[in-house]
Amino acid sequence: MDKPATIKDVADLARVHAATASRALNPQTRDKVSPRTAARIVEAARTLGYSPNSAARSLRTRTSSVVGVVIPDLRNPVFPPIVRGVEDALREAGYLALLGNTDGDAERERDLLATMRGQQLAGFILATSKRDSLPFGPDVSVVLVNRRTDAGDVASVVADSRAGVHALVNLLVERGHSRIAHLAGPQDTSTGVERHRAFLDGLAAHDLAPVGVEVCAAFSEQAGFEATHKLLAAVRPTAIVAGNDMIALGCYGALAELGLRCPEDVSVTGFNDMPFVDKQRPALTTVRIPHYDIGYEAARLLLERIAAPASPPKRVVLPVELIVRGSVAGPAADRA
Amino acid sequence: MDKPATIKDVADLARVHAATASRALNPQTRDKVSPRTAARIVEAARTLGYSPNSAARSLRTRTSSVVGVVIPDLRNPVFPPIVRGVEDALREAGYLALLGNTDGDAERERDLLATMRGQQLAGFILATSKRDSLPFGPDVSVVLVNRRTDAGDVASVVADSRAGVHALVNLLVERGHSRIAHLAGPQDTSTGVERHRAFLDGLAAHDLAPVGVEVCAAFSEQAGFEATHKLLAAVRPTAIVAGNDMIALGCYGALAELGLRCPEDVSVTGFNDMPFVDKQRPALTTVRIPHYDIGYEAARLLLERIAAPASPPKRVVLPVELIVRGSVAGPAADRA
Structure with a gap:
């Protein structure tokens, strides 16, 4: 590469x-430089590829980056990817990211957003998962990640969860399963x-009904472990579709405790393709979410909205990939 | 929304x-307000959902939060923990974190720090790993994490790597190993x-010399895989101390490819106790670093330095824990 300007x-x-x-x-x-001179300098910066996107920034001077x-x-x-x-994506445009964790706690989220709003930020990317309404008025540029509000008119980037679950169900049906259960994620999250x-209508497309559904208290290994015990106390599926990889790992633990082998006795699927699920025994069949791309697209979308706040909010859905392991x-013959 | 308080x-x-x-x-x-009055005011602010306009505040006081x-x-x-x-720790003090990644690239780091300095931040926490000199003058509050500069007078928080490596070496020697090799991390990083x-003087304390040392190109699985192949082309250790968990996982892969069993033929140790190394086959013996505590302490230390910039910089060393798996x-008898 050339030496940067x-x-x-x-x-x-x-x-x-x-x-x-x-x-x-x-x-x-x-604003301390005359508009004509400023325009000439911005043009020169663009010509030389110097901090090109800060040049694309509007001449309004009160915005934060x-x-x-x-x-x-x-x-x-x-979340890390x-x-x-x-x-x-923000860095490419000369912007910086102010990061905050909420633990899914409404009060912590409110407090954090209030503190952040005190910084007069250019906009927000929210990946918190509750389905409640948005804590902003229409004056604030916002993009949602991995989440949609029921409220509607907000830009968002999500993975195609629906297609992913259908791919898992189709795989299980193709392999001969008809007694399929679901360990659902918490029902106050959009995912x-x-x-x-998607699990229910994926089965319905094959004229199947679920052999059982247990809702997990959280997207966690512990919650998956407990829900699997509850599920298997009532029914005997030959395959379990877990709400995500963490729940699937909890399911692995409960199956081992019950003396059931995976996949010989029960097939298990996850969701997300987290790091290291390929190294589990057995390696986990799951759906790969393009996490990095989701974050990248969300930031691009937010930058678009900052540049054109009145434009209609896009909803971007990114494709997922079935990972068979x-x-x-x-x-098993005796269960089929 | 209501008009803000x-x-x-x-x-x-x-x-x-x-x-x-x-x-x-x-x-x-x-501290210029009596504690009782301050508590009453903080309570009032909370009741009203008041968020200080920090941008305006930083203009007045020339400091940012x-x-x-x-x-x-x-x-x-x-890094996530x-x-x-x-x-x-920052949130407890009303501060926010502006996060940036450098990929260990010096130019990206310089560019990022320049952009951040443009925001007139209260201080910096640097967890980048190169041993080069610090890109700041003494006017900027800085705390280093997982890193020390050779330059000296900078506050830092690190884990006790040395004690951790010694614990691993002692464990291997106690189990009867004397042919011990090291897959070292990159030698331009302080870790x-x-x-x-620590590996060399840990062995020396037992009057042992290393049977071999191979330096990895990165703290990565791939680099560990390649370095293991190089190491085992030359020598046959009964135990390998890997520079971190990722290198150890690469070592697992190379051993499997060479038809060597872990731990029957070669014992392997890691460093960090990353998520999921307890789920590997075999589960990895490693050293647990208190990552969350390191971050928390670093932020506390930085807040202290912001409050008292002239105080001498502390160097905090946190204890680690040997995790035997x-x-x-x-x-093996035929190799001992």
Whole structure:
């Protein structure tokens, strides 16, 4: 690559002092430079590829170049690649990410958003998962990630959960299963609800009904473990579609405790393709979500909305990928 | 939404002057208000959902309540709990975290820090791993995480790598191993260098010399895989101390490819106790680093330095924990 252009290069091309060029390219100080000079400097920066996207920033000078990114918990392995994707797209445009965790706690979220709003941010990316209404008026640029509000008119980026669950159900049916159960995610989350619905109508497309559905208290290993015990106390499925990978790992634990082998006695599927589920025994069949791309797209979408706040909010749905591994086999002969 | 509460509203409810309310709600000036009055004002602010306009506040006091947090890559599983710990400690003090990834790339780091410095942040927490000198003058509050500069006088929080490596070496020697090799991390990182040194003097304490040392190109599974192949082309250790868990997982892969069983033929140890290494086959013996606590302590330390910039910089070393799992056994009789 060429040596990147410096502020001095931009200043030379625009025939101004470096300090003037710097003022013109900083939204906070641009009003100290005459509009014509500022325009010339911005043009020079664009020509040289110097911080190109800050040049695309509007001449309004009161906007911040910081975006609030609000997630439930960074320690949940789906979020690091999403946040990384967000940050990469923001950085390309000269923006920075202010990160906050809410633990899915409404009060913590309210408090965090209030503190962030005090920073007069350019916009927000929200990956918190509750289906309640949005804590913003229409004056704030917002993009939702992995979540939709029932309220409607908000830009969002999600993975195609529905297609993913259908692919899992189709795989199980093709392998000969008809006694299929679901360990659903919490039903106050949009992902939990969507996957549950997709499970039901995926089965219905094959003229099948679920042999059992147990709702998990959380998208966690412990909740999956407990729900599996409850499920298997009542029914004997030959295959279990878990609401996500964590729930599937809890299901593995409960099956082992009950002396049931996976996949010989029960096939199990997950959702997300978290790091290391390929290293489990058995390796987990799951659906790969393009987490990085979701974050990247969400940030691009937010930057679009910041540039054109009145534009209609897009809803982006990204494709998913079925990942078939050892946790799925045909049903055992004596159970089929 | 209602009209947001102003500082005047808070002051009225707490029966104080607006200036007093403002002082009490600003972490930098709270100690100028009596604790009882401050508590009453904080309570009033909470009741009214008052969010201080921090941008305006930073203009007045020339300080910000935002801290820059710079890491190599959030997708490396050691960083999410560190960042979460940082954010929790910052939030308790009313501060926010601006997060950036550098990929260990010097140019990306320089660019990121320049952009962040443009935001006039209160300070920085740096978890980037290169051992080069610090990109700040003494006017900027900085705490290093998982890293020390050779340059010296900078506050830092690290885990006791040295004690962790010694515990691993002692365990292997106790189990009867004397032919022990090391897959060292990159030697331009302080963790790679420290663990390598600790490995050598840990062995020396038992009057042992390493049977072989191979330096990995990165702290990654692929680099561990390649280094294991190189190592085993030359020597036959009965135990391998890997520079971290990722390198250990690469070692697992290479051993399997060479038809060597772990732990029957070769014992393997990791470092970090990443999520899911307890679920590997065999489960990995490793050293648990208190990642969340490291982040939390780093943020506390930074807040101390922001409050008292002239105080001497502390260097905090947190204890680690040996986690013994199935990947370590005694040496095979025919190799001992």
